Amino acid sequence: MAGILVFVEQRDGEVRKASLQALSEAKRQGGAGGTVTAVLPGSGVGDIATGLSAWGADKVLVADDPNLLRYSAEGYAEVVAKAVETAQPSAIFFAGTAMGRDLAPRVAAQLGVGAIPDAVALTLDGDSFNVRRPVYSSKAFAEANTAGKTPQVISLRPNVFAAEETGGSAEVVAIDGLSLSIRALVKELVVVAGEELDVAEADIIVSGGRGINGPENFALIRELADALDGAVGASRAAVDAGWIDHSHQVGQTGKVVSPSLYIACGISGAIQHLAGMNSSKIIVAINKDPDAPIFKIADYGVVGDLFDVIPPMVAAIKAL
Amino acid sequence: MNCIVCVASVPDTASVIKVGADGKGIDEAGIKWIVSPFDEYALEEALQLTEAKGGEVTVVTYGPAHAEAALRDCLARGAHQAVHVLGGEATLGDSLTIAKVLAAVLKDREFDIVLCGIQGVGTDCSQVGQMLAVLLDLPSVAIVTKLEVGDGSLTAEREVEGAKEIVESPLPAVVSCQKGLNEPRYAALKGIMAAKKKPVEKIEVASLGIEEGADPFYRVESFTLPPEKAAGTIIQGADDPSAAAAELVKLLREEAKAI
Numbered sequence: 290m291a292g293i294l295v296f297v298e299q300r301d302g303e304v305r306k307a308s309l310q311a312l313s314e315a316k317r318q319g320g321a322g323g324t325v326t327a328v329l330p331g332s333g334v335g336d337i338a339t340g341l342s343a344w345g346a347d348k349v350l351v352a353d354d355p356n357l358l359r360y361s362a363e364g365y366a367e368v369v370a371k372a373v374e375t376a377q378p379s380a381i382f383f384a385g386t387a388m389g390r391d392l393a394p395r396v397a398a399q400l401g402v403g404a405i406p407d408a409v410a411l412t413l414d415g416d417s418f419n420v421r422r423p424v425y426s427s428k429a430f431a432e433a434n435t436a437g438k439t440p441q442v443i444s445l446r447p448n449v450f451a452a453e454e455t456g457g458s459a460e461v462v463a464i465d466g467l468s469l470s471i472r473a474l475v476k477e478l479v480v481v482a483g484e485e486l487d488v489a490e491a492d493i494i495v496s497g498g499r500g501i502n503g504p505e506n507f508a509l510i511r512e513l514a515d516a517l518d519g520a521v522g523a524s525r526a527a528v529d530a531g532w533i534d535h536s537h538q539v540g541q542t543g544k545v546v547s548p549s550l551y552i553a554c555g556i557s558g559a560i561q562h563l564a565g566m567n568s569s570k571i572i573v574a575i576n577k578d579p580d581a582p583i584f585k586i587a588d589y590g591v592v593g594d595l596f597d598v599i600p601p602m603v604a605a606i607k608a609l
Numbered sequence: 610m611n612c613i614v615c616v617a618s619v620p621d622t623a624s625v626i627k628v629g630a631d632g633k634g635i636d637e638a639g640i641k642w643i644v645s646p647f648d649e650y651a652l653e654e655a656l657q658l659t660e661a662k663g664g665e666v667t668v669v670t671y672g673p674a675h676a677e678a679a680l681r682d683c684l685a686r687g688a689h690q691a692v693h694v695l696g697g698e699a700t701l702g703d704s705l706t707i708a709k710v711l712a713a714v715l716k717d718r719e720f721d722i723v724l725c726g727i728q729g730v731g732t733d734c735s736q737v738g739q740m741l742a743v744l745l746d747l748p749s750v751a752i753v754t755k756l757e758v759g760d761g762s763l764t765a766e767r768e769v770e771g772a773k774e775i776v777e778s779p780l781p782a783v784v785s786c787q788k789g790l791n792e793p794r795y796a797a798l799k800g801i802m803a804a805k806k807k808p809v810e811k812i813e814v815a816s817l818g819i820e821e822g823a824d825p826f827y828r829v830e831s832f833t834l835p836p837e838k839a840a841g842t843i844i845q846g847a848d849d850p851s852a853a854a855a856e857l858v859k860l861l862r863e864e865a866k867a868i
Contacts, residue, residue: 403826
């Protein structure tokens with residue numbers, strides 16, 4: 290067994306950025322001494338299969354079937370299991386998206402191996418990876434492995450590993466002979482209007498907390514986020530007050546994020562919130578209270594009223 | 610509608626995490642143990658289901674002695690039965706072994722649905738529900754924020770990036786619950802008193818044919834804290850917020866190269 294199999298996720302014919310990151314990382318890791326094989330389930334996805342070579346795939350296994358148009362854990366896991374039979378990889382990479390983190394444990398349990406989620410660094414030791422992953426919502430880090438079990442099932446945290454377009458060509462091979470006995474099936478995908486960019490995937494996040502005083506003021510947070518092409522985040526206080534949907538929550542009972550820029554507005558910085566965002570590359574805090582704990586981990590801070598600071602910030606960014 | 614709820618006993622989310630003596634996990638001194646917050650949504654959903662449709666809620670945990678308090682908390686909120694598989698210290702974070710233990714407990718029990726939280730706070734793996742489903746040959750739905758259970762089937766809303774997936778599945782199934790699904794109830798004094806008298810079934814993990822640590826699927830080699838951050842640049846913006854905003858944007862552009 291050698292090589293890395295990478296699960297490639299697409300939505301409506303568009304490959305998720307996090308999957309390209311996983312493919313590129315597999316390539317950078319030299320395919321763990323073998324080839325990098327992409328596995329792509331979907332319906333009408335033949336066209337995007339050939340493009341995957343540019344991001345690091347040496348070979349692409351495609352399962353193109355109308356029954357795979359929408360996600361099903363069982364159907365997609367069967368596709369990956371078939372690909373494992375063909376590719377005989379020593380590791381299987383998933384992007385740590387909602388889909389990847391649902392599928393990876395299923396595939397692992399079917400193969401009778403463990404799975405390691407949320408990798409932020411990978412070190413190849415012989416033909417086996419040691420995985421650095423945040424635990425306790427990034428209050429700590431564990432260096433872990435699969436205790437010798439292969440293939441190693443690993444999901445990679447989005448936006449940590451770079452996607453690199455390197456060119457190249459790949460052989461595209463169809464996977465057939467699927468039984469696709471699917472019980473739990475996605476019937477419909479409802480895109481939340483205007484919120485295509487999720488905090489878990491965003492490179493820039495602007496978050497609002499208790500200090501924004503009410504749900505209507507998320508418009509101001511959104512204005513700053515839009516100026517930066519970023520996503521809107523929130524503290525638990527703002528979510529629990531009912532000001533914004535939970536899918537925006539950053540923190541220990543929300544999403545753990547590591548964007549390149551995190552701007553916390555009116556967030557004091559409870560330990561649970563800090564845990565969810567302290568691995569962001571650059572942290573900015575805007576808060577009236579100079580003693581707010583958020584300033585202790587901020588790279589840049591403005592002590593001031595966010596309602597006075599954000600509008601000129603938006604203007605200054607637009608003027609860049 | 611008989612519901613199984615799998616819960617984990619985890620450090621309070623307000624805990625300050627320190628490295629333990631073996632360098633491979635946390636220092637447990639002074640840690641307050643709680644029901645993992647995501648598991649509270651699973652329990653609440655099960656309680657509401659049995660209130661509407663009859664049946665019983667059985668909570669199951671696999672953990673050391675402190676996990677009994679988590680079960681008592683669930684009983685106090687209204688769970689009918691509790692099962693405590695003793696152990697789990699050597700298999701912390703080893704999702705497949707945890708799933709095997711739970712599967713061994715559940716395989717001979719009758720249930721319509723298994724509910725768990727999306728992840729145990731701390732190990733943050735988010736894997737046990739799906740693995741348990743595979744071992745029991747059941748369908749699973751994870752990250753569920755809305756659930757409707759009908760006759761022999763369920764419809765769930767699953768939170769994905771920037772969208773919701775509407776999933777249909779036959780029962781029994783394993784459902785991993787996310788915040789937003791419901792508002793968990795607190796235990797009332799009457800419930801707390803009643804919970805003290807309810808029995809907790811104790812199972813030794815060895816009696817399930819599983820030897821802890823003998824065949825691990827996950828091994829932690831080291832456990833470290835993130836490096837301390839250097840002090841940042843703080844701009845006083847109370848008097849002239851526009852000037853502070855302009856300075857911040859300049860720093861982010863020229864120094865941090867973040868925008």
